Amino acid sequence: xxxxxxxxxxxxxxxxxxxxxxxxxxxxxxxxxxxxxxxxxxxxxxxxxxxxxxxxxxxxxxxxxxxxxxxxxxxxxxxxxxxxxxxxxxxxxxxxxxxxxxxxxxxxxxxxxxxxxxxxxxxxxxxxxxxxxxxxxxxxxxxxxxxxxxxxxxxxxxxxxxxxxxxxxxxxxxxxxxxxxxxxxxxxxxxxxxxxxxxxxxxxxxxxxxxxxxxxxxxxxxxxxxxxxxxxxxxxxxxxxxxxxxxxxxxxxxxxxxxxxxxxxxxxxxxxxxxxxxxxxxxxxx
Numbered sequence: 001x002x003x004x005x006x007x008x009x010x011x012x013x014x015x016x017x018x019x020x021x022x023x024x025x026x027x028x029x030x031x032x033x034x035x036x037x038x039x040x041x042x043x044x045x046x047x048x049x050x051x052x053x054x055x056x057x058x059x060x061x062x063x064x065x066x067x068x069x070x071x072x073x074x075x076x077x078x079x080x081x082x083x084x085x086x087x088x089x090x091x092x093x094x095x096x097x098x099x100x101x102x103x104x105x106x107x108x109x110x111x112x113x114x115x116x117x118x119x120x121x122x123x124x125x126x127x128x129x130x131x132x133x134x135x136x137x138x139x140x141x142x143x144x145x146x147x148x149x150x151x152x153x154x155x156x157x158x159x160x161x162x163x164x165x166x167x168x169x170x171x172x173x174x175x176x177x178x179x180x181x182x183x184x185x186x187x188x189x190x191x192x193x194x195x196x197x198x199x200x201x202x203x204x205x206x207x208x209x210x211x212x213x214x215x216x217x218x219x220x221x222x223x224x225x226x227x228x229x230x231x232x233x234x235x236x237x238x239x240x241x242x243x244x245x246x247x248x249x250x251x252x253x254x255x256x257x258x259x260x261x262x263x264x265x266x267x268x269x270x271x272x273x274x275x276x277x278x279x280x281x282x283x284x285x286x
Contacts, residue, residue, distance in 0.1 A: 049269030055081035066139030076129025091116035109146025130202025140282030156223035230272020
C-alpha cells in the first residue's frame with residue numbers, strides 16, 4: 001500500500017516538474033518572441049568593391065535598453081583600416097554592454113565615440129588610419145544616431161526614403177558655414193564640390209560628432225538604413241528606394257542593394273555595406 005502511494009506521488013511530482021519545465025520553456029519562447037517583436041530584425045550585406053580588403057565592420061547588440069546598431073568604414077592601407085573599423089565597433093559594444101536602460105543616447109554616443117578614437121590612436125600609433133562610424137539606437141519608441149565621418153543614415157517610412165544624417169564632409173561644412181555667414185556664396189559653392197571627410201575616429205584633434213537634434217519618434221513599419229560609400233556613391237536614393245519597395249524579405253533587400261552596386265560599371269568602387277534595421281514599435285501601456 002505504501003509503495004503504491006509513493007509511486008503515485010512520484011508520478012504526480014514528475015508530472016508537476018514536467019509541467020513547470022514546459023511552462024518555463026513556453027514563457028521563454030514568449031519572451032523571445034516579444035523581444036524580436038519589440039526591437040525588430042536586421043540584415044547586413046557587404047561588397048569589397050574594387051578594393052583588395054573589405055575594411056567595413058558592423059554589428060548589432062540587443063538588451064533590455066534597446067537595440068544598438070553600428071557600422072564602421074575603415075581608413076588606411078593594408079589591414080589598418082579593417083583594424084580601426086573593428087576597434088570602433090567593439091568599443092561601442094563594450095560601452096553599451098552594462099546598460100539595462102539608456103536615458104541619454106546622445107551622451108552615450110559622445111563618450112563612446114571619443115573612447116573609440118582614443119583606442120584607435122593607441123593601437124595604430126604612427127600609422128595613418130582611422131574609421132568613419134555611425135551608430136543607431138532604438139528603444140521601441142524613439143530613434144537616435146551618432147556619426148563621425150561620411151556614413152549615411154536614412155529612414156524608410158510610408159514608402160519614402162528619407163535621408164537623416166548630413167555627414168561630416170567639407171561640402172556639408174561649407175553649407176553650414178554659409179548659413180552662419182562665415183563663407184560667401186561663391187566660396188561655399190566652390191567648397192561644395194569637395195567631398196572629403198574632415199572628421200573621423202583616429203584623427204588628431206578629433207571633433208564633435210554629428211547627432212540627431214531631436215529624437216525621431218518611431219512609427220510601425222519604419223526601416224532604418226546605414227550605408228557606406230561603396231553603396232551610396234554608386235546608387236541614388238531613388239535606386240535604393242525602388243529596391244526597398246519590392247516585396248522581399250529584409251535580407252533579400254540588403255542583398256539586392258549590394259548586387260545592384262556590383263552590377264554598375266564605369267566607376268571605381270569603394271567597400272560597400274548596407275545595414276537594414278527593422279524598428280518595431282512598442283505599444284504604450286496604460
